Amino acid sequence: MMYFRLNPECYYIKGAKNGAIYDLIExxxxxxxxxxxxxxEACEKNGEADxxxxxxxxxxxRVVGNFYPTKVFIEKxxxxxxxAEYQEGNPPVISVAVLEIGNxxxxxxxxxxxxxxxxxxxxxxxxxxxxxxxxxxxxxWKELIDELSRxxxxxxxxxxxxxxRDWEKTREILEYATEHCKKVILIGHREHFSEDKLAYLxxxxxxxxxxDDLSGIGDRHSYLFPVDxxxxxxxxxxxxxxxxxxMVSRTFTPLQPxxxxxxxxxxPRTNLFTFTHHNRLHPCxxxxxxxxxxxxxLPCPMMRDHSLGNINNRKLWTFFRNTEDSIQKKYxxxxxxxxxxxxxxxxxxxxxxxxxxxxxxxxDLKRKVLCDYDPSEGTxxxxxx
Amino acid sequence: xxxxxxxxxxxxxxxxxxxAFPSNPLxxxxxxxxxxxxxxxxxxxxxxxxxxxxxxxxxxxxxxxxKQGGVKPRSPLKADDIRPLIIREGLQxxxxxxxxxxxxxxxxxxxxxxxxxxxxxTTKKMDLPTAKMALDYYVSLFLxxxxxxxxxxxxxxxxxxxxxxxxxxIKKCVKYLETTYPELVxxxxxxxxxxxxxxxxxxxxxxxxxxxxxxxxxxxxxHNRKRVYPGDxxxxxxxxxxxxxxxxxxxxxxGAMCVYDYKTNPFDLDAFFSTPDVPxxxxxxxxxxxxxxxxxxxxxxxxxxxxxxxxxxxxSYYLENDPYDENAHAFFYRIFAESASRILYSPSVLNSRxxxxxxxxxxxxxxxxxxxxxxxxxxxxxxVNEYFPIGNVRTGLDFENIANLINRYNEHxxxxxxCSINRACxxxxxxxxxxxxxxxxxxxxxxxxxxxxxxxxxxFSIGETFPDLLNIKVKDHYTWLSGESSASGD
Numbered sequence: 099m100m101y102f103r104l105n106p107e108c109y110y111i112k113g114a115k116n117g118a119i120y121d122l123i124e125x126x127x128x129x130x131x132x133x134x135x136x137x138x139e140a141c142e143k144n145g146e147a148d149x150x151x152x153x154x155x156x157x158x159x160r161v162v163g164n165f166y167p168t169k170v171f172i173e174k175x176x177x178x179x180x181x182a183e184y185q186e187g188n189p190p191v192i193s194v195a196v197l198e199i200g201n202x203x204x205x206x207x208x209x210x211x212x213x214x215x216x217x218x219x220x221x222x223x224x225x226x227x228x229x230x231x232x233x234x235x236x237x238x239w240k241e242l243i244d245e246l247s248r249x250x251x252x253x254x255x256x257x258x259x260x261x262x263r264d265w266e267k268t269r270e271i272l273e274y275a276t277e278h279c280k281k282v283i284l285i286g287h288r289e290h291f292s293e294d295k296l297a298y299l300x301x302x303x304x305x306x307x308x309x310d311d312l313s314g315i316g317d318r319h320s321y322l323f324p325v326d327x328x329x330x331x332x333x334x335x336x337x338x339x340x341x342x343x344x345m346v347s348r349t350f351t352p353l354q355p356x357x358x359x360x361x362x363x364x365x366p367r368t369n370l371f372t373f374t375h376h377n378r379l380h381p382c383x384x385x386x387x388x389x390x391x392x393x394x395x396l397p398c399p400m401m402r403d404h405s406l407g408n409i410n411n412r413k414l415w416t417f418f419r420n421t422e423d424s425i426q427k428k429y430x431x432x433x434x435x436x437x438x439x440x441x442x443x444x445x446x447x448x449x450x451x452x453x454x455x456x457x458x459x460x461x462d463l464k465r466k467v468l469c470d471y472d473p474s475e476g477t478x479x480x481x482x483x
Numbered sequence: 484x485x486x487x488x489x490x491x492x493x494x495x496x497x498x499x500x501x502x503a504f505p506s507n508p509l510x511x512x513x514x515x516x517x518x519x520x521x522x523x524x525x526x527x528x529x530x531x532x533x534x535x536x537x538x539x540x541x542x543x544x545x546x547x548x549x550k551q552g553g554v555k556p557r558s559p560l561k562a563d564d565i566r567p568l569i570i571r572e573g574l575q576x577x578x579x580x581x582x583x584x585x586x587x588x589x590x591x592x593x594x595x596x597x598x599x600x601x602x603x604x605t606t607k608k609m610d611l612p613t614a615k616m617a618l619d620y621y622v623s624l625f626l627x628x629x630x631x632x633x634x635x636x637x638x639x640x641x642x643x644x645x646x647x648x649x650x651x652x653i654k655k656c657v658k659y660l661e662t663t664y665p666e667l668v669x670x671x672x673x674x675x676x677x678x679x680x681x682x683x684x685x686x687x688x689x690x691x692x693x694x695x696x697x698x699x700x701x702x703x704x705x706h707n708r709k710r711v712y713p714g715d716x717x718x719x720x721x722x723x724x725x726x727x728x729x730x731x732x733x734x735x736x737x738g739a740m741c742v743y744d745y746k747t748n749p750f751d752l753d754a755f756f757s758t759p760d761v762p763x764x765x766x767x768x769x770x771x772x773x774x775x776x777x778x779x780x781x782x783x784x785x786x787x788x789x790x791x792x793x794x795x796x797x798x799s800y801y802l803e804n805d806p807y808d809e810n811a812h813a814f815f816y817r818i819f820a821e822s823a824s825r826i827l828y829s830p831s832v833l834n835s836r837x838x839x840x841x842x843x844x845x846x847x848x849x850x851x852x853x854x855x856x857x858x859x860x861x862x863x864x865x866x867v868n869e870y871f872p873i874g875n876v877r878t879g880l881d882f883e884n885i886a887n888l889i890n891r892y893n894e895h896x897x898x899x900x901x902c903s904i905n906r907a908c909x910x911x912x913x914x915x916x917x918x919x920x921x922x923x924x925x926x927x928x929x930x931x932x933x934x935x936x937x938x939x940x941x942x943f944s945i946g947e948t949f950p951d952l953l954n955i956k957v958k959d960h961y962t963w964l965s966g967e968s969s970a971s972g973d
Contacts, residue, residue, distance in 0.1 A: 106504050107543060123543045143950060158532075161539045166505060170492050171946025173502045175547075179831045181824075187575050189632035248630045250571075370547065370833070415633040426634075 102147035102154045104163040106175045109373065110138050113444030116476040120447060121162055122175060125367035127448050128162070132476065135444075144169040177374045190418045190426060192251040193385035194283075196399050199239060199271055200259030201226050201391035205287060207310070209324040209346040211400070216458045218359060219344035220400045223308045223322050224286055226259050227402060231392025232410060239271050242389060243278050245414040253281035256303070257399070259391070262290045269298075276302050288321070312341060327359070350459055350468065356481030359455075360470040368448045376433060376447040383453060384430040387417070397429035400454035404429075404463075429453075438466040443473040484903045485511070486936040489799075489944040496939060499548050501832035501906040503939060510537050549835045554842045554900075556893045562882035565889075568840070569850035569880065570624065571631040576638040577621040578854045578865050579614055579656065581649040583607040587676050587718060589698075589710045591742055591770035591778050593866075594644070599775030600918050601868045607857040608649050614656050616876035617855040622664055624880075641673035642854070642865050650684060657691050674698060674740060676710065677722035685729050688736075695737040697726045697762050702755040705747060727760050738765040741814075745782045745790040749797040749814065756813035764813045773913060774868050798941060806949055823942040824953045830907045840889060843899035844924075845909035849873045849885045863888070867912050870919035891921060898925040904935045 104110055107123045117135035119128040130138065134153055141147050141163075147154055149165050157163045182188075203226050209215055211225030234242075246254065254275045261268045261284070275282045284299060288307040291299070299305055305319040315321050320340050327347035337343070345359060353360055366372075375384065388396040393410035395417050396402065406417050406425055417425050432453070434446035443449070452468070459467055470479040484496045485506060495506035495514065506514075512524055513534075521538075528534045557564075583594070583605040591597065594604045618639070625637050639660065641653050653673070660669050671688075674696040688695060699722060700706040707717025729737055739762040743752060756764045770778050801815040809816045829845070836842035847864075850873070854865040859876035862869060871888060874880040895915060899905050902924075908931075915921045946953055 105540060105543075106502055107547075123546055144947070158536055161536060161543065164536055164540075168490060168492055169947045170505045171488070171494075171943045171950065173504065173827065173943075173946070175500070175502055176832050178834050179829055181828045182831070187632070187635040189571055190634060245630060250631075413630070415630045418633040419629075420634045420636055 099146045100149045100165045100167060101144055101169055102141040102149075102151075102157075102163055102165050103144075103170060103172045104138070104142065104157075105161070106172055107370075108162045109174060109447075110142055111444050111447055112139065113446075113476070114442035114473045116444055116473075118444035118448075119157075119162060120368045120373055121160075122368060122370045122373050124161075125369055127365065127368050127445065129444070175370065177370055183378075186420065190249065191385050192246065192249055192387060194253045194255055195246050195251045196221070196255045196257065196386065196388040197239065197242070197271070197275075198257055198259075198389065198391045198399060199234075199268065200261055200263065201229070201233070202263055203258065203260040203287075205260070205289070207287070207324075209344070211402075215346055215348050216350060216455055217324065217344050217346050217400065218327075218452065218455060219322060219342055221398055221454070222285060222306055222342065223324065223344055224257050224259060224261075225399070227391070229390075229392060229402070231390075231394065231408075233391055234389070234393045234410060236267065236270065238393070238410065240274050242409060242414060243271075243275050247278040249415065249418070251279060253283060254279045255283045255285065257285040260290050261286045262295060265295070272299075272302055285322075288315075308344075312338070315341070327357070328354075350455065353468065354481065355470050355479040360468050360479075362470075362478060365445050365449050373447050376449075377435075378433055379430055380432045380453070381434065381449070381451055383432065387414075387425060389414075395425070397425060398454050401457065404457075432463070437464050438462075439469070439473055440466050443471060445471070484932065484936070486939045486943075488940055488947055490947060492943070492947065494939070494943055496904065496907070496935075497544070498903050498906050500544060501830055503943065509533060510541075513537050513541055547833060549833060550837060554835070554837045554839075556842045557838045557840055558893060559890045560840070560886040562886050565848075565850070565882040565886045566880075567631075568848055569882075569885075570628040573848055573850035574621065574625050574628050574853075575635060576640055576852045577617065578640045578642050578852060579609060579617060580642045580644075580854065580856045580865070581609045581614070581646050581652050582644040583857055584648050585644040585676070586648060586678060586712065587645065587710060588713050588715075589676075591709060591744070593771055593774065597776060597778040598771070599777070600870075601774045604644065609652060609855075609857040609859075611652060611655055613855075613857070613859040613876055614652060615659060617853075617859060618656060618660060619663075620876060620879055621853060622660075622667070625667075636670055637667050638670040638672070640671075645676050645679065646673045647675055647679040647684065650679075654687060657687075661691070670694070672696070676718065677725050678712075678718050680725040680729065682728070685732060688729075689733050693736065695729065696740045696765065697722060697729075697737060698742070699723070699726065699739045699762070700741055700743065701747065701752045705743075705751055705755075708746070709742065709744070723761075726762055730760065730762055734762070737762045739763065740766045740768075742768055742770055744770060744778075745786045747790070749794060749818070750800075753797070753812050753814035757811055759810075761813075764817050767814070767817050771866070771913065773916065798944075802945065802948055806945070806952055807955070819941065820945065820952055823938075823945050826907075826938050827942050827953055829909050832906075841893070843893075843896045843902075843905050843908065844911065844914075846892065846911040849888060850880055853880070863912055863916075867916050868918070871912070871916065895921040895923050897923045898928065902928065902932075904932055907935060 104119065107121060109120045111118050111120060116132055117130045117138060119130065137153065147165065158165065209217060211220060212228045217223060256272065256275065272282065272284065282303045283306060284303045285306045286308065288309040306322055307319050308322045309315065312323060317340055320342065322342050322344050324344040324346045327345045327350055355361065383397050388399045389409055390396055393408040394405040395407055395409055397404055434440035434449060434451060440446045453463065455468055456466060457463055484498065485493055486496065487493050493506045494503045495510065496503040509528065516524060525534065585604055588595065593601050622637065646653060657671060671691055672694040677697045698710065700709050703719040706719040710718050712718055739756065741752065741764060755761060772779060797815060798819060801812060801819050805811055806820060840848060849863050852864060854862045855876065856862060856869065860872050861874040861880060863871040863873055873885050914927055
């Protein structure tokens with residue numbers, strides 16, 4: 099008799115009914131049937147295996163696992179040291195800080211946040227909001243950039259509103275940000291920027307331009323293209339690689355099985371970094387913070403009802419303290435292990451998740467509806483014929 | 484490096500990546516083969532299926548392999564490099580050495596005559612002005628550091644000698660901190676021989692949230708063999724009376740620290756620490772063998788051989804007797820399962836170490852902890868002798884001295900670049916310090932590869948039979964230990 103074990107770089111993740119194997123080097127996520135899942139579970143506990151079993155032999159052929167004549171221990175590949183990570187006192191890692199430096203615009207785009215509409219990539223788009231509050235002043239923006247620098251923030255994303263309405267303010271903030279942060283990204287509507295403004299920006303920042311049509315976009319920048327969710331399945335063919343689709347809907351109903359928002363396409367390939375990250379942290383909210391135009395600190399620019407407080411009367415670091423109301427404990431640590439049906443899903447360490455859309459739809463921070471997969475049955479809802 | 488588990492499985496430890504995996508003769512040939520040799524193997528190997536598998540598996544690993552060859556530290560470091568590092572990543576704890584006096588004469592005490600390079604016991608005590616200056620300095624840096632690392636909690640440990648011989652100062656320090664800095668929540672802890680605790684002291688310590696580590700070496704005979712008063716009277720009955728009284732009030736605010744040696748019977752320790760009226764076992768150590776140590780002169784080769792044989796039997800016994808039950812086998816659980824978890828999961832896997840402050844070994848940056856002696860001098864660590872000062876309460880941390888110290892330390896890691904287990908090394912200053920000098924790793928680490936093989940053999944032997952045991956308590960273990968910030972600085 100023999101034993102079969104997955105390779106060090108291959109993890110078996112159990113769902114409510116089925117399981118999946120993550121190959122962290124090749125990037126593949128293998129969806130298993132119930133029988134296959136049970137077999138792998140038994141194998142991973144050093145249960146005996148039939149060396150002629152076609153499923154196991156296929157896994158060997160794919161270099162996912164191997165047969166052994168005796169029980170072995172497979173040390174799994176990981177990143178870093180889990181013991182070091184579990185110890186308290188490590189500084190927070192801020193990958194991106196979103197600074198919403200303005201809240202005015204004359205355009206009235208049909209997909210703008212002020213109309214209460216939901217967007218799948220609204221975080222990367224410009225919006226204005228029907229909100230009260232005192233705008234953050236120039237001095238406080240600069241202090242914030244200093245504070246982010248002290249917290250070793252890796253990148254700053256500047257957005258509005260129409261950032262050209264007070265161009266001198268935008269320039270002053272960008273100049274300051276680029277002096278204090280390695281990477282600065284700016285988002286705005288394509289129509290707002292003249293050629294000379296684009297020329298100025300191209301030398302300073304990474305640009306994402308929101309656009310209502312794709313004509314003449316070229317390949318110099320990245321573009322965000324809002325489309326009506328109801329019409330999104332009509333999008334076919336090759337879109338340029340520098341264009342991101344932003345699905346827009348007031349309610350995202352009816353949920354269309356097979357749409358990119360809920361279907362299998364939302365499960366990207368895996369790798370060591372994302373797998374390690376998703377194990378403990380939210381796939382999107384983690385390591386990011388948003389400061390709104392009025393100083394409200396948010397986990398995401400689209401989660402307007404989830405303010406943690408206001409930086410007009412608090413230092414930024416106070417939002418990262420080791421307390422139950424810190425951004426880390428409330429949002430960053432919300433891994434898919436903690437969410438509704440995701441916790442029972444074998445794809446949870448590869449899947450994406452937008453808490454902004456989910457909470458807009460359900461009002462519940464931990465509920466998941468934008469997903470066609472039923473982990474308790476192991477089935478995907480199919481599009482109507 | 485290859486090693487074998489108890490069941491005879493061979494594993495290969497890949498030092499560049501940082502993990503070990505099952506090996507066999509074919510794998511071994513492929514790992515070390517150059518392209519020409521690979522062709523020869525391909526032509527002659529009969530088992531083409533295995534050949535294909537192992538070749539492609541090794542090719543996968545090569546895709547994620549970090550930089551090969553010796554890595555260079557971030558150097559030379561200057562004072563300006565050190566301060567921001569400490570402000571952001573250090574300041575995890577201040578340890579006040581409140582007294583150099585002790586009412587006991589433990590045989591392995593680092594301040595005893597058994598250690599020629601460490602100071603001896605004295606009657607010196609820290610006074611309140613010195614303590615206040617040290618605490619104010621620590622808090623000033625801590626508050627400055629909040630903008631760089633808001634997740635830290637200020638931690639104050641009290642050290643000796645026997646800290647309870649200056650309990651009055653401890654009380655005054657606690658009250659000073661709580662009234663002067665009411666916005667901060669301090670974590671207090673200390674390690675004690677336990678003989679001087681009273682009801683009144685219990686109540687104070689519990690009222691202020693102290694975590695108390697009792698030094699308890701095992702059942703009465705074992706404990707009294709090593710932990711004695713002047714005149715050699717054993718301290719077991721006094722310690723246990725006080726520890727059990729404290730436990731009755733709040734058992735989760737105390738733990739036990741145990742030192743064992745070559746005359747210890749591990750089965751006796753396991754039975755003792757598994758009883759419910761003994762504090763939960765935390766740190767387990769062998770006596771320090773550095774600092775001019777003569778403690779080990781008392782053991783013969785026969786003693787050492789007998790001990791190792793007994794430990795081997797203990798290991799087999801543990802694996803056969805419900806190893807998941809921490810309460811049933813407290814000592815064995817710590818010494819085998821948790822130690823194995825630490826050996827497996829402490830080293831960093833895959834991360835490139837190029838440009839790190841310490842690309843080799845595992846010391847902390849001086850200033851991660853600040854140990855203050857009775858006179859107000861800052862030291863590298865409470866476990867390191869006093870020949871490595873890093874500042875004082877009047878002038879603060881000497882960042883230039885710290886930078887020089889780190890640079891000197893790295894210069895003595897002369898054999899680390901070619902060491903086959905450098906990624907698994909978590910040694911710190913205590914392994915290399917002399918009287919102001921560092922010993923070269925080529926001198927100190929001679930038998931480490933063999934020792935690592937033994938450790939990995941044990942780890943993988945556990946894993947073969949109980950694949951998930953090593954994962955189970957990793958987080959719990961370190962949450963408990965680091966959260967309670969013992970004065971032994973784990």
